[in-house]
Amino acid sequence: MNKIQRMMCRAILIFAFSIMATSASSVQIVLADNSWTWIRNTITGDYGEAVVSIGTALYVARGTEFHRYSPSGNNWTEMAAPPNPDSGDTFKTGTALAWDSGNHIYALYGAATPDNRRWFSRYSISGDSWQALANTTADQGEGDAMAWVSSENCIYATIGGEQRPTYFMRYDPSTDSWSDAPSDSPAGMGDGASLAWTGGNYLYALRGEFLEDSALCDFWRYSISENIWTGMNNILADPHSGGSGGVGDGGSLLYVGYWLPTQADYIYALSGNQAFPESPAIPDNRTYRYTISNGTWERLADLPFGVGYYVGCRLGYADNHIYAWQGAPSTWVGGGDDLVRYEFPIVDSSPPTTTHNYDGMWRKTDFTIFLTATDDLSGVNKAFYKINDGADKTVSIDGQPFIAIESANNTLEYWSVDNAGNEELPHQILTGIRLDKTVPTIGIPSRIPEGNVESDQEVRVLVNVTDFLSGVKDVTLSHNLNEAAVWVDLPMTLNSTTGIYEATIPGQPADTLVRYKTTAYDNAGNYRVEDKDGEYYVYSVIPEFTPTIILPLFLTATLALIIFTRKYIHKKRTDHNMLFQ
Secondary structure: OOHHHHHHHHHHHHHHHHHHHHHOOOOOOOOOOOEEEEEEEOOOOOOOEEEEEOEOOEEEEEOOEEEEEEOOOOEEEEOOOOOOOOOOOOOOOOOEEEEOOOOEEEEEOOOOOOOOOOOEEEEEOOOOEEEEOOOOOOOOOOOOEEEEEOOOOEEEEEEEEOOEEEEEEEEEOOOOEEEOOOOOOOOOOOEOOEEEEOOOOEEEEEOOEOOOOOOOOOEEEEEOOOOEEEEOOOOOOOOOOOOOOOOOOOOEEEOOOOOOHHHOOEEEEEOOOOOOOOOOOOOEOOEEEEEOOOOEEEEOOOOOOOEOOOOOOOEEEEOOEEEEEOOOOOOOHHHOOEEEEEEOOOOOOOOOEEEOOOOOOOEOOOEEEOOEEEOOOOOEEEEEEEOOOOOEEEEOOOOEEEOOOOOOOEEEEEEEEEOOOOEOOOOEEEEEEOEOOOOOEEOOOEEEOOOOEOOOOOEEEEEOEEOOOOOEEEEEEEEEEOOOOOOEEEEEEEOOOOOOEEEEEOOOOOOOEEEEEEEEEEOOOOEEEEOOOOOOEEEEEOOOOOHHHHHHHHHHHHHHHHHHHHHHHHHHHHHHHHHHO
């Protein structure tokens, strides 16, 4: 296939690919727990700039300069200047850098719109020196991007841009030669184009701002073994602040899984400034993370500054952190020279822990179990529970009423899910939740003695009290003297032999009116009062005769008996005499 045919194929694929990429872009934005920390001022940007990582330091190309940042000493050092084939700036729009995992950093020089530049060099880290290499076989431009693929000891690169065709090429250091054999990308590359190799069979690419007046969020994947391109979910570069959105100047991809195994499933990214309007440019401070395993994007913490205006990668890795260099004009807010460091979101693979506040005691009404879920890493998203009917219910962390059946056999199944999607397994089970809404049963009290109560005689009151759910907690005998307002409470004790509750009312003076009632509580707090429907149970203390009263009464009775007896005898004699006369 010749170049013309290849360009026609690309044009045909642009439409198909754009539909494919758009349809795959419906993903939810999730804010991660992450942050950026300001480190220091450095240098401002230039038209030809790019950042590359070597794990222990960052290297920055800028105009005619080449710099190194060392996190260990927080030092920013200017290194040997790259070779300059003409009198203009060495690095121009489309500058791209790639580290070979060893001693060399490779550099595409980029090109301004009217240029036909194809320069390519590499830098020796140990020797602080440059070496010119074979020129690219196509004109460079703002769509240049590079990635080193260690498995093949070679470089893959996009060459070209908006003003010229875009090609996908392979550079072999062992022969110092370029090959156009890899399949070209389905559409052209522009400002913000980026490449990242993830350590396996795939390279990932941001297309960048190929169309100056249209926002593009295209994200592609290239299979090395199959030599094919596949459209992935779009980056979440939505319009904001009056701009059109999309990827633009400063668009960047960074893979750090080589150094940090916990980050092997992620690609970090900047979308750069928005595609339109171009003048004045609208700075963009949004950062993103792409999860390779499920093909989704998420928004991360915003940068403390805006990037854009100049084309070139802004992200690098060193010393267990991601760094972002602003690389903007000195006229921008803050001077355009800030360097910031990213604190990685903690990878949370542990489920949350849910506890409850139920104390195992009986309750007399529907009540609240305050489920408390904790997760120190990503935080708790939701807590759930199931009750006896088996229905799943979502419960806020503040709890909600627990509707139970009246028994001691209620079961609560509960669990939580954190913001990382970890579910608490197995679900926890709380059994024996006790609910008793009924009052105790109180029988009719009896007393000993059953009949008259004499002065100062104690009265023992007996009553049968039962509660078949939570059980009887306590029973009280209350008595009142002569309808006074004060009631005296006496605890009733359970006779273990008879199963009857008993209490004794002290003896009272004669003519005392005693009213009494019983009150019973169960272990759920329910209670009942047995007071004969408000009439109360009553007895009176009868009067008692003293010796001073008994003697006169006895003498009087004796005299009366004598008189009666004499009269009776006399009458009998009289009646007898009259009978025999």
